[in-house]
Structure formats: C-alpha cells, structure tokens
Amino acid sequence: MRYSTDHKQQTREKLLASSGVLAKRGGFASTGVAELMKAIGLTGGAFYNHFPSKDDLFSEVVRRELCNSPFARLASQGADRERLRRCLKQYLSLAHLHNPEGGCPLPPLGVEIARAERPVREQAEHWLLELQAAWSETLGDERRAWALISQCVGALVVGRMLASEEVQQQVLDASRDVVEQALEED
Structure with missing residues (x-):
C-alpha cells in the first residue's frame, strides 16, 4: 500500500520526536532501529523509508534537539542579564x-555527539558558537559566556551521575552561585 507524502512526513516527524526522547533518556547508540520504530508503532523495516541510516537520523535528532533547547530560545530571542539569570536558574534546577x-x-547527548561523525560535531559547534555569541553580547565577555555554558552543562552531567538528591541539590546550588557571580561581574 502506498502512503501519501503527508503521511510519510507525519511518520518522519513522529520518529524524530520519539527518537529525541529515547536518545536523551537512554542514549542513542544503545537504542536499535527496531526499538526506535516500535516506539511509534512501526516495524524496523519501515525505518529506511525515512532515513538512509541510523547516523542520518542521529544527525537530524541533534539538529532538532539543539534548535528546540531552552538555550536556543534564549539565544534567538536575545536576552538581558535578568532574563539570562532566570533561564539559568531554571536550567540548574532539580526539575530539569x-x-x-x-x-x-x-548533557545527555554530549558524549554521543563527541563520538559522532564530523558533520554532527560541526552542527553542534555551529549551534554552540551562536549561543556563545549571543551570551557574549549579553555579558560583554566572550570567555565568560563559554565558562557559563560549560558550567551549566557540566553541572547537569555531574548531578545526573549522583544517586542522592541531596548531593544533586548541592551541585546545582554551587553552580547557581558561580553563575550568579559571573552575571554580576562587569
């Protein structure tokens, strides 16, 4: 049976959304094509109607996830220090x-992006450079922008490694203090 172009596009969108969630929850490399397709109610064989390879899907997942991240919205809409402060407080929360x-x-895909083929890493680099440029403008300091990006991402990576919510909260609190100090400096 032939499906309409609309149906194929809708299926592709479902696959991208579902794959993004699965990748951030349990890792992309460890999730097989059959599992990715099963999550949207299809068989593994249907995968190749939408992507030539799993690597191509990962590249698109990375692009989509980066473009839809809280950092991306902050960079694209511009931000003064107060808006940046509120966003980073939310970012460095137990809820997040x-x-x-x-x-x-x-935080969940960084290691997999680092191991990915060059085009995926270039895509991530392009996005991070745009974010860093936007934050540099807000902060008036390129190096401080890189430090804040690294601090925030690193805090979530370390926090997620920990078993105790009490210690997780200590990591987030310490990171928020560092971020607050960086936002106060002129």
Missing part, C-alpha cells in the same frame, strides 16, 4: 535535572 528527555540535549 530529573527530566533529561524534556530538557537540554547537551
């Missing part, structure tokens, strides 16, 4: 830490 599938893709 405990919701990898609904949050920033860098």
